[in-house]
Amino acid sequence: MTSVPFQNPYDFFSSCFDQAKAAGLPQHDSMVLITATKDARPSGRMVLLKGVVFNQDFRFFTNYESRKAGELIENPRAQLLFYWPHLGRQIRVEGAIEKLSAEDSGAYWNSRGRGSQIGAVASEQSHPLDSYEAMETRVAELTRSFEGQPIPRPERWGGFALKAEYFEFWEDRVNRLHERFTYQREAGKWKIGRLWP
């Protein structure tokens, strides 16, 4: 087998992620989430990584009525893409998508500040908005109506988990002779390989 820094891709990912965090890179926890419709029309956007469960999944939160969620529900597969330029490191993670339980979504909801909670209640993410003022008015109304009370999580807001089946680690090297490692989940084990750059 080819020599690799880690036998398990979650350990490899954690090591890179921790380095990005320690280096103080801005938005080190942001990633591109790539989805596609059933008829294979792709779309990508940034989201924040909000948790990694070892050998299990990668978690993020959003509006379940957004464009991304619609695509994830009709075609439950996605790719996550990380890039930390200062580390010369790119990582792809691919897999199947599942909605998080109401319990897990609720636990994260309760950890968010009130401002973000009101924003999430107000937002019809990805749907047409008449004016910025219309949004400000809705936020002001919600802020008044929830004064002094907890803000319940709307059913249309919650998390997704990407169950990783494939990882690809890319490391910048001189003369574009970059190093690439792949990890493919096969029969409960990680099969490790290399790719030409």
Ligand SMILES: Cc1cc2nc3c(=O)[nH]c(=O)nc-3n(C[C@H](O)[C@H](O)[C@H](O)COP(=O)(O)O)c2cc1C
């Ligand atoms: C750095 C960064 C982080 C973001 N994090 C999130 C996030 O965690 N969840 C989310 O729903 N949108 C997040 N957004 C906004 C999304 O990129 C996107 O505009 C929004 O989710 C609507 O996407 P959609 O219409 O494809 O569903 C983030 C944007 C940026 C630039």
